[in-house]
Amino acid sequence: MSGVLAILEQRDGKLHKMALETVAAAQQFGAGLNLPVFAAVPGSKAAAEPLSGYKLDKVHAVEHDLLKDYTPDGYTAALRQLIEQHGPKYVIFPHTYQVRDYAPKLATALGRTLVSDVISHRIDGGALVLVRQLFQGKINADIRFEGDAPHFASVQAGAFRADNLQPGSAPIEVFQPRLEAAQIRTKPLEIFRESQRAVDLGAAEIIVSVGRGIREAENIPLVEKLAAALHAELAASRPICDNGWLPMERQVGSSGQTVAPKLYLAVGISGAIQHLVGMKGSKTIVAINKDPEAPIFEVADYGIVGDLFQVVPAIIEALGK
Amino acid sequence: MKIVAAIKQVPSRDSLLKVSPSGKWIEEADLSYEINEPDAYALEEALQLKEKLGGEVIAICAGPDRATQTIREALAKGTDRAIHIETSDQTPSDPLALARLLSSALEAEKPDLVLTGLQSDDFGYGQTGVVLAEIMGLPHATIIMNVEPESNGIKVKRELEDGWFQNVWMPLPALLTIQSGATKLRYATLMGIKRAKTKEIRKVQPAAAAQNAAIRLERIYLPEKSRRSQIFDGQPKEAAAQLIEKLRFEARVI
Ligand SMILES: Cc1cc2nc3c(=O)[nH]c(=O)nc-3n(C[C@H](O)[C@H](O)[C@H](O)COP(=O)(O)OP(=O)(O)OC[C@H]3O[C@@H](n4cnc5c(N)ncnc54)[C@H](O)[C@@H]3O)c2cc1C
Ligand SMILES: Nc1ncnc2c1ncn2[C@@H]1O[C@H](COP(=O)(O)O)[C@@H](O)[C@H]1O
Numbered sequence: 197m198s199g200v201l202a203i204l205e206q207r208d209g210k211l212h213k214m215a216l217e218t219v220a221a222a223q224q225f226g227a228g229l230n231l232p233v234f235a236a237v238p239g240s241k242a243a244a245e246p247l248s249g250y251k252l253d254k255v256h257a258v259e260h261d262l263l264k265d266y267t268p269d270g271y272t273a274a275l276r277q278l279i280e281q282h283g284p285k286y287v288i289f290p291h292t293y294q295v296r297d298y299a300p301k302l303a304t305a306l307g308r309t310l311v312s313d314v315i316s317h318r319i320d321g322g323a324l325v326l327v328r329q330l331f332q333g334k335i336n337a338d339i340r341f342e343g344d345a346p347h348f349a350s351v352q353a354g355a356f357r358a359d360n361l362q363p364g365s366a367p368i369e370v371f372q373p374r375l376e377a378a379q380i381r382t383k384p385l386e387i388f389r390e391s392q393r394a395v396d397l398g399a400a401e402i403i404v405s406v407g408r409g410i411r412e413a414e415n416i417p418l419v420e421k422l423a424a425a426l427h428a429e430l431a432a433s434r435p436i437c438d439n440g441w442l443p444m445e446r447q448v449g450s451s452g453q454t455v456a457p458k459l460y461l462a463v464g465i466s467g468a469i470q471h472l473v474g475m476k477g478s479k480t481i482v483a484i485n486k487d488p489e490a491p492i493f494e495v496a497d498y499g500i501v502g503d504l505f506q507v508v509p510a511i512i513e514a515l516g517k
Numbered sequence: 518m519k520i521v522a523a524i525k526q527v528p529s530r531d532s533l534l535k536v537s538p539s540g541k542w543i544e545e546a547d548l549s550y551e552i553n554e555p556d557a558y559a560l561e562e563a564l565q566l567k568e569k570l571g572g573e574v575i576a577i578c579a580g581p582d583r584a585t586q587t588i589r590e591a592l593a594k595g596t597d598r599a600i601h602i603e604t605s606d607q608t609p610s611d612p613l614a615l616a617r618l619l620s621s622a623l624e625a626e627k628p629d630l631v632l633t634g635l636q637s638d639d640f641g642y643g644q645t646g647v648v649l650a651e652i653m654g655l656p657h658a659t660i661i662m663n664v665e666p667e668s669n670g671i672k673v674k675r676e677l678e679d680g681w682f683q684n685v686w687m688p689l690p691a692l693l694t695i696q697s698g699a700t701k702l703r704y705a706t707l708m709g710i711k712r713a714k715t716k717e718i719r720k721v722q723p724a725a726a727a728q729n730a731a732i733r734l735e736r737i738y739l740p741e742k743s744r745r746s747q748i749f750d751g752q753p754k755e756a757a758a759q760l761i762e763k764l765r766f767e768a769r770v771i
Contacts, residue, residue: 268647268657293678296635297659300612300644304651309613309731312642330737331639334534335543338735347731381656385684387677402771426771438698451676459770480768482760488750489533489739496746498763500756510757515771 199232199253200225201284203275205294206243207266214290214351216358219250221317221351222288223362228319231285236278236371238271239263244368251364256282262375268298269380274373275302281371284346286324291350293450303348310348311339313469315355328352332468333491353450353473393445393453395429402428402459405448405475406436409464409485409504413441419463422508425515431455433465449474464504467492484508518572518666518689521623522563522596523633523646524556526580526587530638540736552587555634559695561702562664563632564595570666573597575626579604579618585718592713593705599718610640610734616648622721623653630671631692635660646694657692658685662699 202222205212219235226233232253237244241257248255258278262270279287279302289295291313303310315336316327326339326349341347397403404423410416423430430446437447448455450470460478465471467483467490475481476495483496484507493499500507528534528548535544552560563574576591578584579602588599600622609615623631631653633646650657662682663674670688676696677683705713747763749756764771 293660293676296643297647300642300647301651301657304613304616304648307731309611310644311732312644325735328641329740330641331528331534331543332641333740335536335737336740337737340733340735341731342733343731381688382658383686385672385686387681387683389681393680435698450678452680454679459764459768480764480770482764483746487531487533488748491740493746493748494740494743497768498760499746499748500753500760501748501750502753502756506753507757510753511760514754514757514761 198283198285199234200229200286200288201279201282202233202235202288204235204237204247205290205292206237206240209240209242211237211243211246212290212292214292214353216361217354217356218288218290218351219247219252220358220361221356222286223251224356224360225286225288225317225324228317229286229322229324234282234284235366236275238274239266241368241370248366248368249363250366251362252366255366255368256371257368258371258373260373260375262377262380265384266294267380267382267384268301269382270375271298272302272305273375273379276305277373278371279306279346287346287348289348289350291352295350299348299350306346308343308346308348310350311341312350314349314351329469332466334489352469354476390444395445397429397431397446397448397453397455400429400455400457402426402461403431403448403455403457403475403478404428404461404463405431405433405465406442406463407433407465407471408435410436410441413439415505416441418505418508422461422463422512425512426459426461428459428461433471462492462496463508465492466490467495518566518570518629519575519626520563520566520572521575521577521626521628521631522556522560522591523619523631523649524560524576524578524587524591525553525634525637526550526578526584527553527638530554536737536739540738541734542737550583550587552590553634553637553639555636555695555697557702558697558699559632559634560591560594560596561700562695563630564703565700566630566664566666567595572629575600575628577619577622578602579608579615579723581605581608588718589713590705592716592718593709594703595709596716598716600721601718602721602723604723609730611730611732612640612642612644612648614730616645616652618723619645619649620652621724627690629689631655631690633692633694635694635696646692650692653692655690655692656687657694658687659694660696661693662696664693
């Protein structure tokens with residue numbers, strides 16, 4: 197195969213929402229490096245079907261009874277066989293929670309290092325240079341692979357756009373790995389949801405969202421006042437909900453709710469990727485932060501650089517006028 | 518139960534970061550440091566499990582001299598002893614190389630459970646725990662919110678995306694990567710701080726043999742601003758008035 201292989205995720209026979217952008221990334225790497233592009237879907241042939249409509253040399257549906265429920269041992273063993281049999285030069289994943297769970301294990305099993313959470317790439321002297329973020333998005337790093345292929349990378353949600361996908365037609369081929377139940381040491385049990393979602397942030401037109409810049413629980417009323425003045429729902433970054441300063445159901449981000457209101461005001465939120473994925477579809481974004489370098493300003497339409505304890509009261513006052 | 522907690526020392530969260538002239542790393546001179554946030558939760562989980570089940574908690578940290586401070590804090594909170602892998606100039610920036618260091622320092626320990634944070638605040642690979650599990654031949658689970666000991670293993674609660682969770686059963690020994698925020702962190706007591714001074718910190722020199730690194734960090738830099746935002750950085754009153762004006766008449770969202 198010696199090409200670029202995109203390994204995708206599915207649950208219950210449906211592709212993960214990052215699947216197509218990962219194929220787009222693989223196609224871009226393939227075009228730049230002049231390599232054919234392949235895809236693989238572990239666990240379900242049905243999930244692989246929609247990929248037949250894209251420009252791919254082949255889609256591997258990796259099927260086995262022991263892959264029906266995800267386990268890191270099962271997935272690693274199966275995909276290792278696929279990789280060893282087909283010898284891709286590059287293996288690309290979406291940086292999902294499931295991929296975080298097994299891709300580093302797979303790379304390690306083959307003596308390689310996965311470059312995780314890549315935001316962009318360029319081709320330099322025929323080689324791939326990957327860009328990833330350090331310090332929660334405050335600094336970027338250029339990374340190159342050393343040594344022999346296969347090289348492993350996972351791409352960040354939203355970094356490569358699915359609308360750049362090249363259509364085409366791809367044959368789907370079943371790959372059956374050799375697996376035994378004894379290889380799988382962990383036992384996946386029930387999947388469940390916990391927080392009662394009494395507030396539907398998805399329906400809110402205006403959201404005031406508060407982060408760790410608020411410092412302590414006693415200061416929450418300040419943003420409550422701002423929310424009231426704007427007739428907005430109140431939301432928060434994860435640490436605020438972890439601390440119990442606001443209920444879990446108000447958490448926005450990859451492990452909370454995804455929202456897209458008309459107006460999203462981020463108050464004292466740094467803009468870590470796990471927060472951004474939950475709100476960057478908002479129509480208008482306002483950021484209030486004392487750090488002019490905070491990553492939240494990258495997605496903001498309007499920003500105030502300053503101390504929220506001065507800025508928020510000033511906004512409340514200005515709204516009253 | 519013998520539990521190892523991997524803790525990393527990272528620049529404090531609100532640090533203003535500057536890239537060093539070499540472009541290889543940040544200026545470290547004026548920074549203050551703290552424990553990587555999820556690692557504080559990994560350590561807390563370890564201490565709570567020890568309180569429930571008895572046994573021993575061992576902290577392991579690879580870092581330069583300054584990491585001693587973070588190790589002492591862990592000891593003051595109730596960690597029994599620590600292993601400090603002294604990486605004098607720079608800790609490996611390759612999670613595979615780093616996990617190899619951790620694994621060889623842990624060889625003699627044979628822990629029942631290894632806990633790491635799910636991600637470091639500086640490199641942010643989100644990998645070291647999983648890589649370490651593979652090297653040590655342990656089953657693992659990531660992004661763990663809760664650990665329940667059972668007679669023949671443990672049941673853990675894994676965070677999935679979009680507010681979903683999954684329970685997973687696994688045998689021991691095992692490795693878990695711990696998510697922030699699942700429990701309350703304890704503070705060190707005065708007594709704990711005093712006791713910490715007498716606790717063992719085993720110093721380990723990393724094997725000199727450089728690994729064949731599989732990746733190379735070529736350079737670091739501040740992200741180019743694609744800034745499409747209008748910034749108001751005047752006095753709060755003025756900035757607030759400008760913002761409201763824009764929201765009313767330009768964006769027309771209020
Ligand atoms: C697997 C995983 C899942 C996650 N899921 C989520 C999720 O769903 N949602 C989520 O939000 N996070 C999530 N996180 C956590 C995320 O990575 C960040 O740690 C978190 O979003 C940071 O929250 P914050 O911006 O409130 O805090 P910080 O990053 O600490 O930022 C605080 C900000 O406030 C500013 N500030 C401080 N004081 C003031 C002041 N006086 N005035 C103005 N500004 C001030 C600072 O400059 C800073 O930018 C997840 C992480 C992982 C690893
Ligand atoms: N230098 C280190 N010393 C001890 N533990 C570490 C070190 N680097 C990473 N870890 C552990 O591995 C986890 C994940 O780190 P990372 O893969 O860099 O995101 C951290 O939360 C720590 O628990």
